[in-house]
Amino acid sequence: MEVFPVNQYDPLMPGILMAIVAVVHVFLAQFAVGGGMLLCYFQWLAMTGRCPNARLFVHGYFKWLVLISFVAGAVTGVGIWFTAIQVSAPTIGEMIRNFHWIWATEYLFFLLEIFAGYLFYRYHRNISDAACLKLLGMYAFAAWMSLFLINGIISWQLTPGGWIDDHWIVAGFFNPTFWPSLFFRTIVALTLAGLVACIVVNTMTKLDQEEKRTLINYAAHLLVPMVLMPILGGWFMLAMPEDSRGWITGGSPAMTLFMNISVGASLAIGGYAFIGMFLQKLYINGATATLLLMLAFGATAGGEFVREGSRKPYSIRYWMYSNGIFPDEVAQMRKDGCLANDPYPLTEGTKVAGEITTRGAKVFRRQCAVCHTVVGINGVTDLTKTWDEEQMRMNFAKLQHTKPFMPPFAGTPEELESLVRYLKWVEHGDDSAAEAPLDEEALANIQKWLDAAGTEPTSGLHQRSDVVMKGHR
Structure with a gap:
């Protein structure tokens, strides 16, 4: 029996402290994943002549991506590890013990993401469009693979699946909620990137409103996959254990409330994006785009609260209780x-x-x-x-x-x-x-x-x- 100390932060609940750091990091990390995809799309638009101003956007947008994902994302990522070890060292220990090679692989992809991102940031004005697209493609692929690998470990906590029987790492990684969670998070990443793009476009003083509208309409393409969210959310809920599903559908008032916040905010964003931005091709100003991004943050926070809370009374479903006792x-x-x-x-x-x-x-x-x-x-x-x-x-x-x-x-x-x-x-x-x-x-x-x-x-x-x-x- 391994015993680890739990640091107390009264009057602040340890779980609240962990949630603050985790939600901010998840929000930033998913933005980084979607940002790489958006940059590839806009670089392609520029290369094919579909949108001449897309190249100007790419060169400007990437500075935001670097500052947010490379700096704030990296700091909050370290913060998650530090906070999680303070709050629940047994859980982190089990995750590393079982998935250390996957963690190591994810770290290699993170290094590739940093490497490709730095090369683009440093040399994008001195290399060809094709070389730029390759670097951005490398960046986007590495960022998404980080999401792919971490998603397997995080979803394992709720639905360890066949891992419980034989500890086969593949069964634990490709667990029942792996695929719906991965697809859902990918769509969230695209959504965040599209909304931040709308904010950035409104800061581009060299463009008139019609040129900004064109860029915003293209950025809205990344928001269209939100129409799949209800299907993926239903798939995820069906893959959850029955009692976990019960917590978020009325069994726990707090979890039901946060679930409704997440769903309501997502519906508001999705409805406005699909009908207004995609179908009607509306122009949105920076204030509206910021409001939508704040709603997306609320949806992310609500979703992460539900994901964490629905495991109760476990930290790792069927395997370890939330207090670290087996x-x-x-x-x-x-x-x-x-x-x-x-x-x-x-x-x-x-x-x-x-x-x-x-x-x-x-x-x-x-x-x-x-x-x-x-x-x-x-x-x-x-x-x-x-x-x-x-x-x-x-x-x-x-x-x-x-x-x-x-x-x-x-x-x-x-x-x-x-x-x-x-x-x-x-x-x-x-x-x-x-x-x-x-x-x-x-x-x-x-x-x-x-x-x-x-x-x-x-x-x-x-x-x-x-x-x-x-x-x-």
Whole structure:
């Protein structure tokens, strides 16, 4: 059993911190993928004489692409790794352990993307149109291959597919949601590139409005594939596990809300782009294009929230819970405790009343801190404020039944009682009550509730319990 510390950022929820970095990076990275495709298209338009001003656009647009994807994209990419390791090192460890060669291959494509992009940026005015197209094609291909490879790993977290049975990397990579997710993300990438292109065109002071309209109409061609989004979204939902689909279709109000935000924003963008920009060939100014891009950011944020949240109670579906504990470890932790192999002290400055609340704070860090704060956003003390101690003991012991999107409590009755004492102490500050000797009757009741709840989650495991309980190592 490997134990990693979880850094707490109260009152900011660790998941929120991760989401902020991840959404920004995904938005920028998908723009970089679509930007390469758009540049190839516009370079071809210039070479074939279909749009004389396309060459001017390519030379100007690429500066934006470099600044956004090479600089901001790279910084937020490193930020994702740093933040993810702080928040959920076990998840990152499993991803690297199983897909290290794919990560390495993706890094090579990223280097190719940087190499081709730099050569174009440095020499595009000194080489032929054909050479420019080759460099842009190389850039676009490398960027899309990065998306291809990372998509396989990310979608594996939700639908590991046949990997669960034999750990065959191909089965995990080409999992049930791989293709719909890949096609959907590719269309999102084209959409973002097209919208940014509309903003850039409006900054080109050398062109009159009619010339700008022509470029915008060509950029709108990249938005047309959005008509396929409902089909791909339906395909993705059908490939999801049944209970995950249930979370986003009403089972979890938060996930349903974000799902509706994503769908609504996408419909607004798609409808305006297809009817107004493509069919009616409308000219849009920079403000309108920026508004559409902001809606696209909202759709991206909503979609990423749904993708992450729909895995609950897992971090890796059927394989690892969101708190980094493996399903086959729960039963043993019920006997030995979740702190038996936890060597990490509490961080300096953590307030406790004594030995019992110290143990409770460590239990919170081990089992709750990935998704919750003590006091703050999604704070447990606020969520349990109306529960008395007896209710808290029972609800924690039967956690996977109380909250089906949460994993089972993995610890001894003494650890659960320590957690209850710690949370009540944070709320009320009563040192004597928090550090009073443990009550044997309360411990017996906790054990009874733990036994009644069992060690399996109520969400999803019924489909894979024969596999995950065999052991993760």
